[in-house]
Amino acid sequence: MKKRIKLTDLDCAACAAKMEEAIRKIPGVNSATVSFLTQKLTLDADESRFDEIVKQAAAVCKKIEPDCRLNP
Amino acid sequence: MNHKQKRMLLRICVSAVLLVLLQFIPTTGFFKLLLYLIPYAVVGGDILWKAVRNLAHGQVFDENFLMCVATVGAFWTGEYPEAAAVMLFYQVGELFQSYAVGRSRKSISDLMDIRPDSANLEENGEMRQVDPEEVQVGDIIVVRPGEKIPLDGIVTDGSSSVNTSALTGESLPREVGTGDEVVSGCVNLNGLLRVRVSRPFEESTVSKILELVENSAAKKAKAENFITRFARYYTPAVVGGALLLAVLPPLFFHGGWNDWIQRALIFLVISCPCALVISIPLSFFGGIGGASRRGILVKGGNYLEALARAEIVVFDKTGTLTKGTFRVTAVHPEQISEQKLLDLAALAESYSEHPISRSLKEACKKEPERSEVSDVQEIAGQGVRVKIGGKSVSVGNAKLMEQEGVHGRECELTGTIVHVAVDGTYMGHIVISDEVREDAPEAIAALKQLGVRSSVMLTGDAKAVGEDVAARLGIDEVHAELLPAGKVEQVERLLGQKTGRGKLVFVGDGINDAPVLSRADIGIAMGGLGSDAAIEAADVVLMDDHPSKIADAIRISRRTLLIARQNIVFALGVKFIVLTLGALGFANMWEAVFADVGVSVLAILNASRALKMKE
Numbered sequence: 001m002k003k004r005i006k007l008t009d010l011d012c013a014a015c016a017a018k019m020e021e022a023i024r025k026i027p028g029v030n031s032a033t034v035s036f037l038t039q040k041l042t043l044d045a046d047e048s049r050f051d052e053i054v055k056q057a058a059a060v061c062k063k064i065e066p067d068c069r070l071n072p
Numbered sequence: 073m074n075h076k077q078k079r080m081l082l083r084i085c086v087s088a089v090l091l092v093l094l095q096f097i098p099t100t101g102f103f104k105l106l107l108y109l110i111p112y113a114v115v116g117g118d119i120l121w122k123a124v125r126n127l128a129h130g131q132v133f134d135e136n137f138l139m140c141v142a143t144v145g146a147f148w149t150g151e152y153p154e155a156a157a158v159m160l161f162y163q164v165g166e167l168f169q170s171y172a173v174g175r176s177r178k179s180i181s182d183l184m185d186i187r188p189d190s191a192n193l194e195e196n197g198e199m200r201q202v203d204p205e206e207v208q209v210g211d212i213i214v215v216r217p218g219e220k221i222p223l224d225g226i227v228t229d230g231s232s233s234v235n236t237s238a239l240t241g242e243s244l245p246r247e248v249g250t251g252d253e254v255v256s257g258c259v260n261l262n263g264l265l266r267v268r269v270s271r272p273f274e275e276s277t278v279s280k281i282l283e284l285v286e287n288s289a290a291k292k293a294k295a296e297n298f299i300t301r302f303a304r305y306y307t308p309a310v311v312g313g314a315l316l317l318a319v320l321p322p323l324f325f326h327g328g329w330n331d332w333i334q335r336a337l338i339f340l341v342i343s344c345p346c347a348l349v350i351s352i353p354l355s356f357f358g359g360i361g362g363a364s365r366r367g368i369l370v371k372g373g374n375y376l377e378a379l380a381r382a383e384i385v386v387f388d389k390t391g392t393l394t395k396g397t398f399r400v401t402a403v404h405p406e407q408i409s410e411q412k413l414l415d416l417a418a419l420a421e422s423y424s425e426h427p428i429s430r431s432l433k434e435a436c437k438k439e440p441e442r443s444e445v446s447d448v449q450e451i452a453g454q455g456v457r458v459k460i461g462g463k464s465v466s467v468g469n470a471k472l473m474e475q476e477g478v479h480g481r482e483c484e485l486t487g488t489i490v491h492v493a494v495d496g497t498y499m500g501h502i503v504i505s506d507e508v509r510e511d512a513p514e515a516i517a518a519l520k521q522l523g524v525r526s527s528v529m530l531t532g533d534a535k536a537v538g539e540d541v542a543a544r545l546g547i548d549e550v551h552a553e554l555l556p557a558g559k560v561e562q563v564e565r566l567l568g569q570k571t572g573r574g575k576l577v578f579v580g581d582g583i584n585d586a587p588v589l590s591r592a593d594i595g596i597a598m599g600g601l602g603s604d605a606a607i608e609a610a611d612v613v614l615m616d617d618h619p620s621k622i623a624d625a626i627r628i629s630r631r632t633l634l635i636a637r638q639n640i641v642f643a644l645g646v647k648f649i650v651l652t653l654g655a656l657g658f659a660n661m662w663e664a665v666f667a668d669v670g671v672s673v674l675a676i677l678n679a680s681r682a683l684k685m686k687e
Contacts, residue, residue, distance in 0.1 A: 004286065011170060013350040014135060014307075017300045035289035036350065037177060037357045042290045063129045066122070 001047040005054065006071045007039045007061070015065040022060045028053050041070065073171060080167050087115035087160055091153070108152040116143065116159035133307045135344045142340035146661065149330045149337075154661045158341060161662075165669020169350070172676045176354055179361075179683055186238045186257040186278050188222035194266070204256075205273045215265045221258050224276045225267040227251065232263030239281065240616040241367035257281065280607055284369055288360050291372025292353070295636050299352045303345040310651070314339035317655060331657070338654035341664035347643040351675035352636050358682030359632030367615035368625045375611040378594055379629035383574025384566055385524050385622065388559070388588075389531035389541060391581035392598055393619060394506040398427050400435035401507070402485055405500035411436070413500050417492050420458045420467040423448050428488060431504050455490070466493045473498070486540040508541060511620040516545050518623035525574070528566060530559045559588050567592075579622060585609075596622060632682045639675045646671050 010016060016036040023032040028046035035042070045053045058070040073081070090111040099107055113120075116139075123137040131137065139162055146155035191204045192214040199214055204222040207213060212228065215221050221234065231249035236242055236258045245261055248254055254267060256278040273279060292300075318336035321327030356373040363370050370376045390396050405413040414436040421429035422440040433440065447459040454475070455468015466476050473480035473491045478498050480491040487505030491498070509515075516527055528549040531538045538552030551562050567576050578585075578592035581599055586609040589595030597610035599617045607613055614621045650667035653659035 012135065012346075013353075014303060014344065014346055017303060017349060020300075021304075033290040033292070035353070035357075037173075037353060038286060038289050039177075040286065040289070042287070064126075064131065066125055066129075 001050050002042070002044045003050070003054075005041045005043060005057075007034070007041055008069045008071060009067045010034075010036060010039050010065065011067070012065060015068070018064050019061050019068075022064065023057045026053055026056050026060070029057075032057075074174070077167060077171060077174075080163065083115050084160065084163055084167065087111040087156075090114065091156055091160065094153075104152055105147065108147075108156050112143070112147075112156040112159055115156075115163050116140075119159070119163075133311060133343075135346070138307075138311065138340045138343050142337045142661075145333060145337045145340070149334050151334065151661070158661050158665050161665040162341075162669060165665070165673060168673050169346070169669065169676060172673060172680070173350065173354075176358070176676070176680050176683070179680070186220070187282060188220045188256065188278065191222040192216070192219075204276075207269055207273065209269055209272055211269045213267050213269060215260045215267060217260055217262050217264065219260055221254050221256050221260060221265075221267070222276075222278075223256050223267070223269045223273055224254070224271045225269040226253055227265055228268050229266035230264050232265050233261045235259040235261055236616075239277070239367060241365060242616055281364075281369060284371060284607065284613075285360065285364055288370060288372045289353075289357060291374050293356050293373030293377040293636075295377060295633070295640070296353050296356060296373055299345075299348045299640070303349050306345045307343050310339050310343040313651075313655075314343070334661075335654055335657055338659055338661060338664040339651060341661065342647050342650055342654075342667050344668060346668070347647075347672040347675045348640060350672065351639045351643070351679040354676060354679040355632055355636040355639065355682045358679060359628055359635075362632075362683050363625060363628045366621070366624060366628075368621055368628070369607075369613040369615065370625070371611050371613075375594055376629050376632060378575050379577070379612070379626050380633050381573055381575045382519075382522075382577045382594070382626055383525050383570050384528060385519055385526075385577045385579065386528045386530060386563060386566060386588075386592065387547070387619070388578075388580040388585055389529055389533060389538060390506060392579055393512045393529065393545060394508050394541065395617075396581070397507065398431045398488070398504050399507050400431055400502055401487060401505045402483075402503035403500070404481075404483065404503070406481070406498060408499060413492060413502065415440070416460075416465060416494070416499065417467050417490060417502055419445060419460060420456055420465045420492075424450065424456065428490065428504055432490070432502070435502075463495050467491070486534075486536045505537070506541075508544060509617065509619060511618050513545050515619035515622060516547060518620060519626075520546070522623055522626050524626075528562075530554055530562055532556075556584060556587070559585065560591055563588050563591050577622070579619065596625075635678060635682050639678055642678075643671050643675050 013036045016034045020032055020034040023029060028049050030044040033042045061068050061070060094107055119136045120140055123140040126134040127137055143155045143159050146158065188204050190201045191207050192199050193202045193207055194212045194214050207223055213223065227248055227250050229250060233245035233247050234254060235245050239257050256276040314336040317339060318333045321332045322329045356376060359376050360370050387393050403410040403413055418432040418436045419440040421432050422442050422445060444460050445458050449457040451457065451472060454472040455466065457466045466472055467490060470480050470491065473493060476493050476496060478493040478496060480498060483489050483501060483503060485503045487503045490502045490504060492500060519527060526548045529538065529542050529547045531552050532554055533552055535552040538550050542550035563578060570576055575593040577594045577596060578588050579596045579598060580589055589597065589609045594612060595610045596612045596614060598614045612625060646667050650659050650663055654664060
């Protein structure tokens, strides 16, 4: 399943790259891109565990940039 | 500026005033340190807090943390004013950067401002405003002058001119009336239109385009991926360099601790790859945005990058270089006038609905008097034989003439030749051919000028027709009488002919050429307005029917790449120069701050040029 998720308060481009890399490492993620300019995460992941994976992605983002939030 | 940015600006001002005042207060030692910590804390308190928080999360190479180490280090070595000022300038740079990025984001979203907010749904003679997503296929919506057409549909009532520039870049309005198709995203200029909706909102042209442009950010160009990879190694490498610089010379070469620590701190200030990480994707996004403003939709940074290296451009003929509609292009009468010959042919063909007879009717510009025609005999694959005013009239190809025992004159022109004979006497012939698009010769010439090595045309049409069109347009190579599979074969062969990093571009109208579009390095589909197949299959979609947009796309691509390269060279160049000078002891903290945030800001400003494409 593929979904675009808006990211609020994504203020640092280097962090966006780090988030992208970290989210790709979550098990069940087929592909992920974080666009700093559109402030969006495009996530393609295992459908049966999608919600759980989004939660993990949110945690990863919080770790890298504490202000940044996912709005699924 | 948003609220967050305004507060930052206030903090910067307060801190700057304090810092200037401190220059006039003569203090020394511990008291001086305390005084300088005030402006430092005012402007950089949040950075310190973030650094601690991120360190707890294990983010060692975090920008905030490195900045804190650099400034705290400067306090440690006694450079109080420098420490406070570096933090101040860092924040000024960050503020400016966030403002510039915000501006770019906004101008990109303005470009994409084609999403309609509401639709006027008409039900039982009453009109109410609803969300476009609620409207269903078959519903009637009303579009008033000045409003955006919210959904694709067919005009059932009214006429108006619509502005398609947001989709096609074409500034000339298009006239529409009852029965015409209208696409969402266009602006209704003057008349009231009633439209029967033909597609739900999620499948409308506007939704498709928006999705395509938003998705394009996910397909990154090689240059973008390079920067991301580079950034991963750059920061650790510079921080490692700083450590060595601080420790090795004092330990082994009798260097002064203070001096070498100060040099190491300069490294930390320049350790963020921000300038590159922001400006390169911004250049590509700007390029894609600028292209879409001109009616060229590029599905990803990778395709935009590849376009710059177009080496072989392969065209499909019908519908791409030609209009795909047939028109009378020459009339060669014998004994009678041109108009007479046309009238006669149109009249004889008046009962037929064949494209040829339609183009004859169009050419003689008046409705034929069908009542004059009798005894209509259609001869399949040859033409018609009718009686007009007691005379036997035959209209058709050379085979029909043979049957009539008439010698049809051969024509030097290519196309479909329609001969006319009356009572066994030859009256002349009419040439009907597909029209070449107005800007096709210009399109081919522009490609040559851009250094495209060869242009190739593939067509299923007759050899003579193909060669004629190719010669008129200045196309280098033509392959005619091809079946769809033959087109794929030709493209495969041409792919083998290109050199090194050159790219093969295939341009088609999106109908029947999906396999070729996907086989080529870059598939360009023409006339994307309303055609799902084209939008799906291609990598680049031209929203209108102008092949000259291909050259525009290549130009935009090259310009975007140039801007991206300028940024890479400039940002890396300045950083390496300052790193070297810093290591040798010639650069100070001030220069380091410029190399970090100053370069970032300049690179962002440069990247935002990619959005603004000259005509």
